[in-house]
Each structure stands twice: as C-alpha cells, then as structure tokens.
Amino acid sequence: MKLSIIVPVYNMAAGGKLEYCLNSLIAQTIDDFEIIAVDDCSTDTSREIIKDYEKRYPENLKAIFSPVNKRQGGAKNLGLSIAQGKWIGFIDADDWITPDFYARLIKKAEETGADIVGCDYSLTNKHSMEVGKIVAANKPEQTGKLNKDKYRSLILDGGSLVVKVYRREIILDYPNRFPENIFYEDNAIGNSWLMRAKHFEYLSEPLYYYYQHDASTVHTITESRCLDRMEASRIMIKEAKEFNFYDDYLPELEYKFTLLFYINTIFSYLRGVKFSRYEFVRNIGLEMRQYFPNFRGNEYFIKRHDAEVKKLINMHMRSPLIFIIYFKLLWFYRDLRKK
Numbered sequence: 001m002k003l004s005i006i007v008p009v010y011n012m013a014a015g016g017k018l019e020y021c022l023n024s025l026i027a028q029t030i031d032d033f034e035i036i037a038v039d040d041c042s043t044d045t046s047r048e049i050i051k052d053y054e055k056r057y058p059e060n061l062k063a064i065f066s067p068v069n070k071r072q073g074g075a076k077n078l079g080l081s082i083a084q085g086k087w088i089g090f091i092d093a094d095d096w097i098t099p100d101f102y103a104r105l106i107k108k109a110e111e112t113g114a115d116i117v118g119c120d121y122s123l124t125n126k127h128s129m130e131v132g133k134i135v136a137a138n139k140p141e142q143t144g145k146l147n148k149d150k151y152r153s154l155i156l157d158g159g160s161l162v163v164k165v166y167r168r169e170i171i172l173d174y175p176n177r178f179p180e181n182i183f184y185e186d187n188a189i190g191n192s193w194l195m196r197a198k199h200f201e202y203l204s205e206p207l208y209y210y211y212q213h214d215a216s217t218v219h220t221i222t223e224s225r226c227l228d229r230m231e232a233s234r235i236m237i238k239e240a241k242e243f244n245f246y247d248d249y250l251p252e253l254e255y256k257f258t259l260l261f262y263i264n265t266i267f268s269y270l271r272g273v274k275f276s277r278y279e280f281v282r283n284i285g286l287e288m289r290q291y292f293p294n295f296r297g298n299e300y301f302i303k304r305h306d307a308e309v310k311k312l313i314n315m316h317m318r319s320p321l322i323f324i325i326y327f328k329l330l331w332f333y334r335d336l337r338k339k
Contacts, residue, residue: 003033003102004085008075012093013045017211020127022053024096026060030103035061036083038075041068073178073185080177089165094211098129101207105165108201115197118164122206125213131206137163138202145199154194155252156300161186163208170196179235182228187260188235195245221272223280226265230284233261237291254292255300262288263309266316270327282320
C-alpha cells in the first residue's frame, strides 16, 4: 500500500462538509491508497455518511467507529493503528484537496529522497476549487537535506500537519502518538516528526483548501480550548526532552512555547471568552515564568513582536489585573471604531 489518508470525523455532516472532503479524497489520482475515516462518536449523520462511502468505495475507504469520544488525537491514533501505507497523510473532515495533491507530494518525495513533503494552502469559505487567500506553509530555504539551521527554521515555522505527507517510519517507528481528549493535538508532536526527518521538501502551491466556518476549532474560543492549547504546549516541551532535541534547540522551543502556550492563548482568551477569569490570566503568567523565566530576552520574541505586544506582555507580567482592564478597554475602543 502506497498511501494511507487518515480523516478524523466528528459532526461534519451539515452543509455537505464531510461529503465534499471525502469526494476530494476518492478523486485522488495516485494509485494504491486507502482512506481511513474515523468517526469519533458523532451525534449527527456523519456515521451514516461514512458507512455509505465504505459501501460505495470498499477498495479505497475503511470506516472505523470509536467507542468513546477522544477528540481528533484519539481518532488519528485509531487510524494510525491500522494504516498500511508507506506514506501517511491527514486531513480535517471539513477541508479538501486537489485531485493530484498526494500524487504530487509523493512524486516529489520519490524524486528527492525526502521524508516529509508539504505545500501551501488556500483559505476559503465556499465549497469550490477556486483559490482564495494563499497561505505559505513553509519556506524554500527549509528544503533539502536537513541541518541545524533548517531544523531551527522548521521548529519556528513548521507549517500545518495536514498539508504534508510523511514517510511511514517517521511516525510509526516511535512509540509516541497524538495526545487524546484535547484540541491542538498537532502542536504537541509536530516538532518530533520534523526532527526525525533527514530531508524535507515543499511545493509552494496551494493544493489544500482550508475551509473557514464558525464551527471550526480555530474560530471557537473557550477557556477549555485555551487550556487544551496550554497542555499541548507542555507536551511539546516534554517530547523535545524525551527525544533529545531540547538542549540543541532551546531558543527555538522557548519561543514556540511562548507563542503557543502564552501569547496566542492569553490574547485569544481575553478576546474570545466573554467572562474572563482573573485566576486564569494570573496563572498563565505564573506558569510561563516557571517554564521560561527569561522568555522576554529570547531573540525571536524580540525580533518577531512589535512594541505594542511587548508592552502588553510586560504589563501582564507586572499586574494581571491592570493588564485585563487595559486590554478590555483597548479592544472595546478598537471595536467601537470599526462600527
């Protein structure tokens, strides 16, 4: 088997999202591939849709039904447990890909000897192959046989897991799997996979369509999901220590943790959670200092953030309460100006 495509599914029936995704997978031009659709205890008709596709395309699609809801990480792990492909890919059940997506990525890998190949993606809010806003997932200078500089760059800007295809051994020759029962599971282990690769390649073309809708994970901000992102960040650091690349890439990991665990989380929490809790805002700062007390001196933090972000972070570190009041007033004023 050349390729296994793992699709975690949870309540994706509405608006034809799941069917559009599966149709794009069935249409793949590559030979000898399997689609492993894992239903994570959906409460809509996703289960029936998957069963129907398995009956219609038994040579390509396998349906798995998780006995309990384990979120995307658990669903992906179930798919990995039966995957037969020499190459492994993942896709979110509300996204879709061009018909030659996997054929082109694997061809690039076979031509170059790459262990991982990625591409760009297109943001879109409608089911079509019309290209929307293009997002560059990686950089040309990251490609080729990997050295320390390229590993550093990949830790900082590794790009999304779903726009890549992975040589089987990169994932399955190691014991770690996706964390279960949390969101943001990709953040937890993505670095480990990149650090196992010896060669990375990248097609700077938008072959993946990332569907923008209100129910998607990135557009749904709750305190629980913020806590999940924080936990994924902790696992990321644990993985780096377990697989012995923490010390060699400490500045990059410190910044990545700062961004995911702290900056992105605290700002999205105050913007997205209606009733912000002082304890949450205080505790995230305390834990950030426990992990990396000198993070504000990190070279990437200094280079990549403007004066306003640094001002807000400094304010939060001095007084969480003043930070909350100032942040809320700042965004209230900005939202008012937009009206």
